[in-house]
Amino acid sequence: MTVQLLVRYGELALKSAPVRREFEGALRRNLLDQFVHGGMAGRVRSDHGHLYVEAEEAAPALRMIARVFGVTSASVVHEVPTDRTLLTARLLELAEPRLHPGASFAVRARRTGQHPFTSQELARDLGGDVLDRFPDRHLRVDLEHPEVELFVEVRGPRTYLYFDRVEGPGGLPLGVAGRLVALVDGPRGALGAYLMMKRGCRVGLVVAPRGETFARDVLARYDPAVRLTPAPAAVEEWPAALGSLAEELHADGVVLPLAVDDYPGVLGRWGDRVIFSPTVGLTEPEVEERWQSVAERAS
Numbered sequence: 001m002t003v004q005l006l007v008r009y010g011e012l013a014l015k016s017a018p019v020r021r022e023f024e025g026a027l028r029r030n031l032l033d034q035f036v037h038g039g040m041a042g043r044v045r046s047d048h049g050h051l052y053v054e055a056e057e058a059a060p061a062l063r064m065i066a067r068v069f070g071v072t073s074a075s076v077v078h079e080v081p082t083d084r085t086l087l088t089a090r091l092l093e094l095a096e097p098r099l100h101p102g103a104s105f106a107v108r109a110r111r112t113g114q115h116p117f118t119s120q121e122l123a124r125d126l127g128g129d130v131l132d133r134f135p136d137r138h139l140r141v142d143l144e145h146p147e148v149e150l151f152v153e154v155r156g157p158r159t160y161l162y163f164d165r166v167e168g169p170g171g172l173p174l175g176v177a178g179r180l181v182a183l184v185d186g187p188r189g190a191l192g193a194y195l196m197m198k199r200g201c202r203v204g205l206v207v208a209p210r211g212e213t214f215a216r217d218v219l220a221r222y223d224p225a226v227r228l229t230p231a232p233a234a235v236e237e238w239p240a241a242l243g244s245l246a247e248e249l250h251a252d253g254v255v256l257p258l259a260v261d262d263y264p265g266v267l268g269r270w271g272d273r274v275i276f277s278p279t280v281g282l283t284e285p286e287v288e289e290r291w292q293s294v295a296e297r298a299s
Contacts, residue, residue, distance in 0.1 A: 003058045003076055006153070006160055007031070007051040007065055010072040010170055026173035027051065027070045034064040037224035047155060052077075062166045066297055067222050069198050071168030075151070077160040082115070084125075087152070087159050091126060092133050094161060095150055099134060104142035111154035119154075126152060169297065172200030174223055180276065181206060181246045182255035183231070183238060187291045188279050189257035190214035194294050195278040196255050197222060204249045206231050206241050214291075221298040246273060 012023045028044045031053060035042035040061065043054045055061035058076045065074045080090045099105060107130070109123035117125075127141055130150070153160045177200030182193035185208035193203050197219070204227040207215045211231075220226050229245050231238050242254055253274035256266065260280060279287055 002054045002056060003061070004079060005053045005055065005058070005061055005065065005074050006077045006162065007053055007074045008072050008168075009051070009070050011172060012070060023070070023173055023176055024051070026175050027068070030068050030070070030174050031065065033224055034068055035061075038064050040064070050155075066166050066168050068173075069169050069171045069200070069222065070173040072170050073165040073167050075162040075165050077153075077162045080159050080161065082154055082157050082159045087161075088126065088129050091150060091152065091161055092129065094163070095130060095148070096134070098148050098163060099130070099137060099139060101137045102140070103137070103148055104140040104146045105130065105148040105150060106141065106143050106146040107150045107152060109152040109154070113154070113156040115154060122152065122154070126150070167297075169198055169222070169294075171198035174200060175202055176200040178202075178253075179204070179249050179251040180253045180255050181242050181249060181251045183242060183257060184208065184211035184215045184219070185231070185257060186210050187214060188282075188284075188287050189255075190219060191282075191287055191291050191294065192255045192257055192277060192279045193219060194222070194291075196276060202226075202249075203255065204245050204251065205229065206238065206245055208238070218295050218298045 009027060012020055012027065015023060024046060028051065031044050031051070032042065038060065041056055042061065045052050053061065053065065062074055065071055078090060078094060080086050107123040107127045109119045109126065111119050111122065131139060149163065151162045174197060179202045180196055181204045182189065182196065184190050184193055184205050189211055193205060197203050205215050205219065206229050208231040215228055220228065227249065229241065232241055246254060253276055255276045258266065258277040258280055266275060
């Protein structure tokens with residue numbers, strides 16, 4: 001039995017129609033790449049600002065989707081026709097095991113298309129249906145801080161019900177913003193590479209011994225096709241290794257784990273290539289904290 005997952009994206013929706021189509025296509029390909037790499041069958045379809053993924057199992061599918069740049073969140077959804085009787089019956093069936101006695105809840109409704117009700121009216125009516133269906137549980141409506149949220153998304157003739165969201169990395173899909181190479185010699189270098197990947201760049205990695213775990217166990221899970229090149233043993237040879245990989249990948253820039261004082265010493269080494277150091281303003285504890293969240297999502 002397959003499950004259906006609703007995949008949301010953020011920045012893509014702000015682009016012009018041609019750019020949005022291009023970015024949506026990249027996002028679809030990247031989702032499928034994750035499924036192929038994970039050995040799981042999956043199918044992706046689009047529907048006016050959302051993507052839907054059909055997969056065999058929910059938990060591993062959500063883990064893979066949560067590693068795809070451009071995705072802001074994903075949810076397991078239950079699809080029903082946009083019929084008030086069918087919709088209400090299915091919502092009550094799914095909500096019953098989640099609503100313990102005394103629980104507070106809220107119905108969050110959204111709609112697109114023409115319907116004889118507003119989102120607010122639908123949420124109000126469904127909330128009343130929940131209270132009427134479980135009078136002995138003494139449930140409470142709390143729109144500010146509910147213990148249980150019941151989400152109802154009406155999209156034309158189909159309605160999607162869900163209860164939870166798994167956050168994604170956000171940003172832009174891999175491959176929409178050029179190519180870079182990065183030095184990964186520890187958490188600062190790994191975080192810098194991750195941040196440029198999040199902006200849509202394909203990033204080839206030159207990996208020092210201290211950076212192997214960061215690159216292979218984390219960054220490669222966000223980009224299964226990432227190019228990993230071992231750094232030479234001699235530190236003074238690292239610039240040449242980065243330059244060689246940049247030539248091979250036709251990269252436009254180099255991502256380095258620099259501090260502010262390091263910039264004058266590196267500006268002359270890279271010719272016309274742009275130097276990026278997105279972690280330059282972060283302290284070591286800040287780098288560690290941010291990297292921890294990146295690594296947790298990849299696990």
